[in-house]
Amino acid sequence: MSAAQLLAWISVALLLQLSTGIAWTLWRRSTARAAGEGAMPAPHARADAAWSGWREFRVSRREYEDPACTQCSFYLQPVDAQPLPAFKPGQFLTFSLDLPGGLRTITRCYSLSDRPEPTHYRVTIKRVPPPTDHPEFESGLSSNHFHDRVQVGDLLRVKAPSGHFFIDPDAAVPxxxxxxxxxxxxxxxxxxxxxxxxxxxxxxxxxxxxxxxxxxxxxxxxxxxxxxxxxxxxxxxxxxxxxxxxxxxxxxxxxxxxxxxxxxxxxxxxxxxxxxxxxxxxxxxxxxxxxxxxxxxxxxxxxxxxxIRQPGSNDAVEAAVAVEVQFRRSGRTLAWDGRDASLLDFAERHGIAVESGCRSGGCGSCETRVLEGSVQYEHTPDHDLAPGHCLLCVGRPASALVLEA
Missing domain, CATH: 3.40.50.80 (Nucleotide-binding domain of ferredoxin-NADP reductase (FNR) module)
Known part of the structure; x- marks a missing residue:
């Protein structure tokens, strides 16, 4: 056998070995992918597909759930047709709603009312009549908007599922x-x-x-x-x-x-x-x-x-009184005297414009950076706060404060 023939045989052998290795690797990957397609994600792990910011959903169906037709389910499908993350059962969605006339946008949170599905979400919203004695209050503003104006085919801006209220996966405990x-x-x-x-x-x-x-x-x-x-x-x-x-x-x-x-x-x-x-x-x-x-x-x-007050809580968690609260961007320094339920109420009472939505610690619209001091909460907010930030709607000062708002 000549040197040229020997070299050719060695080259063929190396090519066969390389192609076999590539085929083995591809087979392993396809097997792992096939196994993963049938696997359920951990029910309480944050889904990798969860999105940041707002995502557009189309209303695919409306359905009343009670004889009085005061509780309506809205089925939502993503406009981008991408799979939906498996939320934790009990969590909520946050909506950005444009009110009639285009003059105002509000933010509200509603619980998901079905188990996770890869193709759609469902929320069920009860119509809340506005109070007749205080028409300036915003109770029922968003629920009436959903019932009266949100129809099949409409687009809604939605944030990813959130919230800390969800079922424990320990099936051994009833x-x-x-x-x-x-x-x-x-x-x-x-x-x-x-x-x-x-x-x-x-x-x-x-x-x-x-x-x-x-x-x-x-x-x-x-x-x-x-x-x-x-x-x-x-x-x-x-x-x-x-x-x-x-x-x-x-x-x-x-x-x-x-x-x-x-x-x-x-x-x-x-x-x-x-x-x-x-x-x-x-x-x-x-x-x-x-x-x-x-x-x-x-x-x-x-x-x-x-x-609702946390069971076992006491007056030791009451916010500080007679402290200064500085709103840096607004250029105002005010005296907190303890009469307001939250820093958001405090700001609004003094004419400081602060963006807000759910007013219950869920949507994060009123989140602002704490430059100095500390804020405390009677309950852990459902919104996951960024480090060094606070929620004005459920927070009260634990000391003198300097806020970025």
């Missing part, structure tokens, strides 16, 4: 989901996720409202309870109509309170999740703590974090 009124929305999300991913978990679902006209998701909840023996459904009407049938439409007359829980829950440890209007939260959450539920097993979300 979960007690307690909802009052429209507080049912995050509970539906938790319930539907648990039934799919934790079918062995015992679930107790308590849902309170005035009567059958306000009973949202009634057919769906009854069907789920019939299909899942480990789901125990308890519906309470506080003021049932003549047509409401006890034992069929509802199981308990009155409110969802700790006495009802004492009568109907089995002994043992439970994880409690509570969401409802202020009157419910102000009585039920402290009562659960007094009953002996450990704070680590008590999770709740009020309609605005400031509407």
């Amino acid at each position: 979960a007690v989901l307690i909802a009052g009124g429209i507080g049912v929305t995050p509970m539906i999300s938790m319930l539907r996720w648990s039934l799919v991913h934790q079918p062995q978990r015992v679930l107790h679902f308590y849902y309170g409202m005035r009567n059958g006209r306000e009973h949202a998701f009634k057919p769906q909840l009854e069907a789920l309870a019939a299909a899942h023996p480990l789901l125990r459904l308890h519906v309470a009407y506080s003021r049932p109509d003549a047509s409401d049938r006890e034992g069929l439409d509802f199981q308990h007359k009155g409110h969802v309170d700790v006495e009802l829980l004492r009568r109907t829950l089995p002994h043992g440890r439970h994880q409690f999740y509570v969401c409802g209007p202020p009157a419910m939260m102000q009585t039920l959450v402290p009562a659960l703590a007094e009953w002996g539920v450990p704070l680590t097993d008590l999770h709740y979300e009020a309609f605005g974090p400031a509407s």
Whole structure:
């Protein structure tokens, strides 16, 4: 064999070895990709696909969920058609809404009301009538905008799912989901996720409202309870109509309170999740703590974090009084005297324009940098703050302050 032939054989052998290595690598990658396609993301890990800032969604469907047509679900699909991150069951979306006339934009947060789906999100919004005695108040501004103006095909600006109120993944501990009124929305999300991913978990679902006209998701909840023996459904009407049938439409007359829980829950440890209007939260959450539920097993979300005091809290967390608060950009230095519920209220009372949205620590619109001093909160805000920043809507000064606002 000549030297040229030998060199040719060696070259062929090297090429075969190289092509075999490349083929092996490609096969390993395709196998790993195929395995990953069927895997579910960890339910409480931050999804890699979560976006920053605003993303456009199109309303693909509207559907009323209660006989009175006061609670409407909006199905949202991303305009860019990219997959959606798997949010944590119980979290919310933040919306930027352009009011009629184009003169004003408001920011509001609404809980997701279904388990994560790769193609769409769903929020369910209850119409809130504006107060007749104080028409200048903004209660109901966004909910009426959704009900009256947001139609199928419309585009909405949405921030990625957020919030610290979500179900614990420990399926060994029975979960007690307690909802009052429209507080049912995050509970539906938790319930539907648990039934799919934790079918062995015992679930107790308590849902309170005035009567059958306000009973949202009634057919769906009854069907789920019939299909899942480990789901125990308890519906309470506080003021049932003549047509409401006890034992069929509802199981308990009155409110969802700790006495009802004492009568109907089995002994043992439970994880409690509570969401409802202020009157419910102000009585039920402290009562659960007094009953002996450990704070680590008590999770709740009020309609605005400031509407309920943390169980076990005391006056030691009260904000400082008689301190100076300087708003650097506005060029104002003012004396905080403790009469305002938050720094946002304080700023607005003195005519300082500050951007705001949800006014409950969720959307982050009023976030501003703290140049000097410190701010404290009665509750940890749902919005994840940047280092060195604060939320004016739920914050109060713990010392003299210099704010960038």
